[in-house]
Amino acid sequence: MNPFDPEDYPLRPTVRRLARLWWDERRLVLIGLACALAYSALTLTVSVLIQRAIDGAIVSGSGGELWPYIVAIMALAVARFWVNYTRRFATSRVGIRLEARLRQMLYAGYLRFPRAFYDQHPTGQVVSRATNDLFPIRYFIGWGVVQGFQSAMMILGGVIVLALVNPRLTLYSAVATPLIGFVAWRFAHLVMPISRRVQAAKGDVTEAADEAVVGIEMVQAFGREDDVRHRFGGKAASVRDIVVRQASVEAKHLPALFFLPTLSIAAVVFFGGRDVIAGRLTIGEFVLFNTILLQLTWPLEALGWILNLAQRAIASAGRTFAWLEEVPRLPEPEHPRDLPAGPLGVTFAGVHFAYPGEEEVLEGIDLDLQPGEIVAVCGGTGAGKSTLLNLLPRFYDPTEGSVRLGGVDLREVPLATVRDAVAVITQRPILFSITLRENLTSGRPDAPWEEVEAMCVAAGVADFAPDLPDGYDTLIGERGVNLSGGQRQRVALARALVTGARVIVLDDPLSAVDTHTEHDLVMRLRPAVEGRTVLVAAQRLSTLALADRAVVLEDGRLVEDGRPADLLEGKAAFAGLFGDEAGVA
Amino acid sequence: MSHRQRTGLTRLGRYLRGRWGFVTWLVLVATGSAAAQSGGWLLVRAAIDDGIGKGDRGTLTTVVAVYLVVNLGGWLCQLMLIRGLASVGQGIVLGLRRDLFDHLTSLSLRYFSEQRAGWIIARVTSDVDAISDALSQGLPTLVSNVVLLPTTIVVLFVVDWRLGLVAMVILPPTLILSRWFQRMSAVAQLDVRNRIASVTAQVAESVSGMAIVQAFNRERQFQAQFDELNAENRTSNVWAQKLFSVFFPSIELLGAISTCAVLVVGAHLLGSGELTIGTLITAIYLLQLVFQPLQELSDVYGQLQAAAAAMVKITSVLDTEPDIGDRPGARPIGPIEGAIDLDAVSFAYGQTDVLHDIEIHVPPGGCIALVGQTGGGKSTLAKLIARFYDPRAGVVRVDGTDLREVELNGYRRQLGVVLQDPFLFSGTIADNIRFARPEATDEEVRDTAAAIGLDRLLRRLHGGLGHEVREGGAGLSAGERQLISIARALLANPRILILDEATSNIDRPTEVVIERALDRLLHGRSSVIIAHRLATVRRADAVLVVERGRIVQRGTPAELAAAEGPFQQLAGALETPADLPAADAGARRSAVSARGRR
CATH class of the missing domain: 3.40.50.300 (P-loop containing nucleotide triphosphate hydrolases)
Incomplete structure (x- = not known):
């Protein structure tokens, strides 16, 4: 085991350290969480108000006034705008700050790492660890954590509202929805290794281009243009092959994310429709079911993405912390002495x-x-x-x-x-x-x-x-x-x-x-x-x-x-x- | 801008040749997918009005079944669309990347000396990647949404024209908002990209220059520079995120407003019996389908812009004409004897001549040495012989034929060139030696390496000839890299060998080994040697002293050493190393002559 190429930090300490850094921004974090909660509540209330408006004022014979509902919906929608904006902005700032801090810590480390460290790692790797590698951490902290909380609140609240209206219909219509989360997670899980390979293949292309450009004099001097073109063409073709493979994984999963919600709509229309005919469900409640089920699509999908993002962020943080903590610096003396004055032997x-x-x-x-x-x-x-x-x-x-x-x-x-x-x-x-x-x-x-x-x-x-x-x-x-x-x-x-x-x-x-x-x-x-x-x-x-x-x-x-x-x-x-x-x- | 984009698009269209049928098919598939998405809601309306409203369970069941089939069709359409677009898009990217690279490698050294390496590489990599991203991520979104938006609006009007009008009222502010966001965020994204690029550049420069940063205790200054860039990157990120944080909630708010508008208008029409409840409900959902494409299109807008900008830069490379290349009617060149003649050659990189009226004649198998101070024009002369450049006036001939009249590639394959700071390609040391003649056997590679004393170095390295060379030859000393590149040139079995300061970092005993190998291997071949170390030039038949673009003295090494002139001055720097304290020049000379001259 080379001390200058330490193993990644294990899971638990990584999560603990990351959580500590996250909590350093607790003012913004708490604002974000509070807004996420408020957002879920407001969104569900708006949907319920629309249902009340339909049943109480629109359907013929209901005879109620529509205006109070409209005013209430508009007021809540404006409030929701502010809450949503505040959550997004506060949360993304947490991610941006954390990314900047980690990058600063890494760079400070780089300035103090000994030569032996740089003998071990190619420049590109050292650079990307402080740049691209930090992006998953920013997305996870700056979006994933709070969005995950909000998704959970939405799903919980949505299911409660629907169950209060009609438990049986909730059961039928929500059967397919967990699949949305699963498909999203599975997609991200499958596509990640491929997109890493895309990056690696692009790296090969860059290397081939770099060599040909920097070494162009050699290439032309020996008349080997065809060789390097062939080599480069091969690398470029493998990028294409992998990107097409990636697209085929996308093709298998992404359309399903559009299709699965329509299953719920079908279930609501079919079972809910029969309930409406039987008089067990109002037309407004029928609309409420459709609306809320559509509203749950994104939170469920998001949970899938976030789960995957969390894995990447933690892997990336594990690598970062390992370098920060484990790479040995040249030891500084405990009792430093000074050099004598004058010319030195x-x-x-x-x-x-x-x-x-x-x-x-x-x-x-x-x-x-x-x-x-x-x-x-x-x-x-x-x-x-x-x-x-x-x-x-x-x-x-x-x-x-x-x-x-x-x-x-x-x-x-x-x-x-x-x-x-x-x-x-x-x-x-x-x-x-x-x-x-x-x-x-x-x-x-x-x-x-x-x-x-x-x-x-x-x-x-x-x-x-x-x-x-x-x-x-x-x-x-x-x-x-x-x-x-x-x-x-x-x-x-x-x-x-x-x-x-x-x-x-x-x-x-x-x-x-x-x-x-x-x-x-x-x-x-x-x-x-x-x-x-x-x-x-x-x-x-x-x-x-x-x-x-x-x-x-x-x-x-x-x-x-x-x-x-x-x-x-x-x-x-x-x-x-x-x-x-x-x-x- | 629009004109530039057009030139870009026509270029890309070229790579679609023979696939237009497939492209048409994909447009149909996209339309099918959009029809399924918005048409599904027409079925929901039928279910509500004809099934639920009339209490007809049979109709309800039928409509729901049709609804499921339609959506299944939509699913299949999307699946085909994503795959098809990837195959078309990546075909374009591959064609573009290959053409660009092929074109680049055919450009002359002049181009590469005028453009920074990093700039050129970015064209083949990040610019093509930007187009690839736009095609693989942007294109599916673009195609499906560009089809979806009008389809949905049409369906809305079909459902009820008055509710369609409500949508048309909501649409303009949404479009204005989207447009505003696209503009602002394009600027913001560009800023973010530039900032992170500066951060990356700073990290890259400090990492590759870390030895000096640390040796001079500059850590604090570098940290301060970095902190500033890092903070700027942070600020620009915050601004970009603020835009996103405003835009998406705004779209959500507009969605709520449109729902309210439909409720108000719908309730009114419902009351007067002009509208069914099913139509009203369907309209609410269809309106959300109008907002979705606008949101997604805003997302890919930045990508499309970056791609357009990248295409402009790529076009500028593709439009550069190679200034050194085969003329029409260039003849293939057979095995050459190696007679080199420069007749009245003048050359200028820019406006002013750096070589004036040069005459050089090397017989087949001859060896000339060019000496003189740095910047005198020695390397430029060597480059004219390799036809990296064409002379401004005069002619360079090989075996009596003007180089401009023969096929470049066939000529260069008979050259062996070694430079002072040789470039090593990734791969093993054997791969590097074999670069100029990939078909050479392992034994030939081994023998060549041994002939110039490279075997001693190889014993020290892990894997010997199979040792993997790291980026640009890091980990090997300058001398070691020179040895490898000399082996490379020798294995090429050249008719003409050009050594440009090829042994400046190699110790003298190893250089002597190399010279002996050259004498043996280059028997009957021509060579041009540029050297700082005067010991190196002793094997030449003729030495030419080059100063300020002119040949100021020529003769055999012995003649020049004996005659007063520039060569003696150059040699004098060594001949009287008075700086070697208490040197006895006579004793030293006799020690040397005992070693013998060639």
């Missing part, structure tokens, strides 16, 4: 690391960085360089051994302090869809602009930023300008420098920049990182020019350590990695 002491359920990537790393020292980590593709680097900002904790900053174990320092002290540049630079300026200062919003500009010069952002459409105020990302890989890397670099962090972690920071530009940047970077401790993963000799010292990582262990120039002269791992590159041309 970095120590890896006997560090082992394995991703959950996988083999060890780091098998005992011992490495000391003096304050202000620049050390390069070299090694073949997949040697574990990035993993080692990811321990320093405490993205992960080592499975064994410790990582220390200024002599203090990272786990004894508040997380925020560690991350203030350590700035990171990831291998694939991540920028946000905001302006270039905001991206640059996102690590330290109050940075004075002169300082930012200086760092932009050092990181090579100043070389291209003025040429962007709006200079530093250009919007970056999907809705703005797409920067090239090398430009993105330089922005990420400048952003990290701007933070003023005392330790900088660079994961192959200039791989997308040409060698000539890189050479320039390295020259400018050295003064910019003066006094800061830097750990840099490097693939090219030109990046290594930045470092005072290099270590070589091979199969999870450090096999070499020394000055790059000295290592190059040796015949061992480092020279193997870079030797022939040093003598180009």
